[in-house]
Amino acid sequence: MVNAIFAFPHSPTSSSLPFYGSHISAGFPSPADDFIEKTLDLNTYLVQHPAATFFVRVSGDSMVNAGIFDGDLLIVDRSLEPISGKIVVAAIHGELTVKRLIRKNNQFFLQPENLNYPVIEIKEEENMHIWGVVTSVIHAV
């Protein structure tokens, strides 16, 4: 049976790195001593709910102002509640799209993060459902 590579982190993946205790200014918690604490697993860091997490590729540039660029990898968690302000993957017109979900006066909108693109108003009869909430973006530099 084939698993998504990061979907079931039962054990640390081969990409984990040992963590040396020291003060690091990147905003990570710093332990008090110099010993190896544990190995870091990017899988468990990025994926909170493995059964509900999927990886999705971005095509297009309508979300660049949110730091999401063409070709980026999205970590999408279907278990999270889609609330206003979250970046979501939505299924609309039979297609998956990534937008910011906005709720204003009981009305829902799918808002791009690029001034060149229009806001999509979700109408009642529209065949739209939220596919999942984007938790992280992986962007190669």
Next chain:
Amino acid sequence: MGCCNIGHTRRMNKIELFFLVDCNNFYVSCERVFNPVLLGKPVIVLSNNDGCVISRSNEAKHIGIPMGAPLHTCQSLCKQHQIQILSSNYALYGDMSQRVMSILKSECQTVEIYSIDEAFFKLSCSSIEKAELFAHYLRHKIKQWTGIPVSIGIAKTKTLAKMANQIAKTQTSQGIFSLIETNCIEAVLDSFRIQDIWGVGRQWAEQLQLLNLHTAKQLRDSDARVLRRRFSVVIERIIYELRAISCLKIEDITPKRSICASRSFGHLITTVSSLEEAISEYAARACQKLRAQNSKAQAFSIFLRTNKFRRQDPQHHDSLYIPLIYPSHDTRLIISLARGAIRQLFRTGYAYKKAGIVLHELTNENIQQQDLIHSADAQKTNQSTQLMHLMDLTNQRFGRRTLFILGQGTKQPWQMKSEKRSPRYTSNWNELPIAYAN
């Protein structure tokens, strides 16, 4: 969610209930998660060589596409109704199945994964209402987390839970059905056909009908001891289960032992037909041992090899591991698969010294056998169709290895045809679903 296992000291009359969770039109449902354009449309999924229909959306069912039908028999219907045809994508289905099962395992203690899209579990519930609430919660969670719709049947026995599940799936809109209260059971059993009862099967159903037993109610009310002598203890268990007396427990499917049947050949074998004969014999012997110890196998492997001591001869040593969808001790099935597998391993120009079969992952016989494609009209499908589906599933789970179609009436060699397979959305970095930012 602990609504069913409240751990405090107040004494409550708890009922032990079996739940059967079953994914609706599983393969089609998997495809729809990643391709929403398929929602609400008639869709079918074909077996690996695009041979026959192994999954249908409800819309396709209503049009009249039968389960297991060879594609060429429904091509005109497909064109007429614009039915979407997809090749099977087992990498995707296996992954989605694991997701659903892992959610169940996180919510319930003892989950018995019965097949790629079905699982049993058992809970102590304080009331039927609480049980149904929990079922609704589970159904909602699975749908939200994975996009897969499921049906849940609840009852005091596995057999009744299976029945409840079928009703949940076909007769309710909310996908949950509990078959616990007496009036309810009476009504349902009276209208449930004997051939649709889990574990009865087509052959027994025909014989039971000759005894004027046509409904589940009639079977339940017959003399269990008489029928046991006439058929087997399995029928007796079914009768008790229909009476809400649980005989089948949640199986702990851990590999116990294996059974091997193999032999060195008296003389070297160089033809595939002799190899097939040999492996058939070993398979039959192994299955005999299997039945003698009241077990079923969930997988088997076959191997062959040349004489390694004759260094002047070209050497070939290979094996294949084949999982079964359902536990089985069916000699015909295992022989057929073993023959197909040995044909695949065989190479001309080698002189084989030994071959054999090992039955793996043995379980208790009490795990009931079920028609491969689990629906009533699947019983109409012919054996080669069922076996093809099995082989397809096997092939996909193990990637590059392919098994030949069996010899019954098939003249063409097997060819990999997956013309309309969807991307491997969850297992290949190059085939991820795409979200459009445009």
